[in-house]
Amino acid sequence: MSVIVGLVNRRHISLLVAIKKLKPRGVYLIHSGKEYDKDDLSDIREFLNDMYPDIFVEDRRVNCYSCNEVTSTLEQIAAREKEDLVLDLSNGHPVAMAFLREASHNKYPVFIFSERDNRAVIIEKGECRDLQLKEVSFEVEDFIESGGGAVYHKSTETFDRAEIEDILSWQIGNYSKWLKINRIIKERAIFKTFGESEQETRVLADMKNIKPKDKSLILEYIYALHRFKLIKMDKHNKNNYFLNFKSMAFKHYAMTYGTWLEALAYSVIKHLDIMDDVESGVTLFWDKSDTSIVNEIDVMAVYKGRLVAVSCKDSSRYDEDTLRELEMEAATLGGSSAIKILVTTSLPSKKTIEERAAQMDIRLIIFKGDLNEFCKEFKSVFIQSQA
The missing domain is CATH 1.10.10 (Arc Repressor Mutant, subunit A)
Structure with a gap:
């Protein structure tokens, strides 16, 4: 089994995919030593120690703008691991990523995961080959915990x-x-x-x-x-x-007003039988400082490796703040590939909200009492997301 060498990042979904697919014996994380990198390093180390206790996790601090430091660090790791390593260059500091690629001199395979395409490849000796991800499945908590969050409560069991x-x-x-x-x-x-x-x-x-x-x-x-x-x-x-x-x-x-609509959206998504995981009423917190930040998302799911974030409003009183909140939560947890859905019982009071939702790639689904039609609209959202 190889070891993975990657770069510390705010979100570590690509690293998680690499671990699930490649099953390495260890992970080396390169970081700048700055406070934001230290916070992210602490989060991912805790997550990996909990989820993969048999995998060792080590970090290396480097000047991300120094080719010599990055090269020297990679050579040290390669010597220690007898050159049995894979570089995960899916994300992280862009300059350090370029230096790592340059330092590899085509000696080491490079792993790349695209969240938007839900596609992983290995680049080796000038060739690019796909990695099958059928056996790689995600749970909602993978997205939350790999980004440094923790689930406080959820309504799924209820x-x-x-x-x-x-x-x-x-x-x-x-x-x-x-x-x-x-x-x-x-x-x-x-x-x-x-x-x-x-x-x-x-x-x-x-x-x-x-x-x-x-x-x-x-x-x-x-x-x-x-x-x-x-x-x-x-x-x-x-x-x-x-x-x-x-x-x-x-x-x-x-x-609690609107809980019935949240339960309905959860039930419909769960019974589509195409999701990797579905959770409802997820309350999560981010303990990034002395004050913990709490978020609540009505329904969260994973569809073909992409996070699905659903907000439910059983009225016409939703506005741009509602859209921005959904967009921010989805992006924080699922990145740019997240699927965003707003479920309501009526059209918005302001007509411009529909246009704004479309601009933000937020799918608006209105429940009018027809359960079959409601299910069809959800299915169409997921079908279109693969187009």
């Missing part, structure tokens, strides 16, 4: 529960009615948690000041929650019902 699948099927099967119920719950703040504890599962459904027709709709939803075993329901009086949710996850599903 959305896979039979109770959630049942209530979601009811919401979609009664879609026009559900839209009215959802609007009433939002506008009138029908559900109220007892006390101030975040772990309190008891909720009061207060329908004292709503119209009889609206009350009938809310009750139908409450009965569905009871029937599908998300809650135990007790009537207090003619206007108030006690809802005792059977878990905090069920309470979060019912009381």
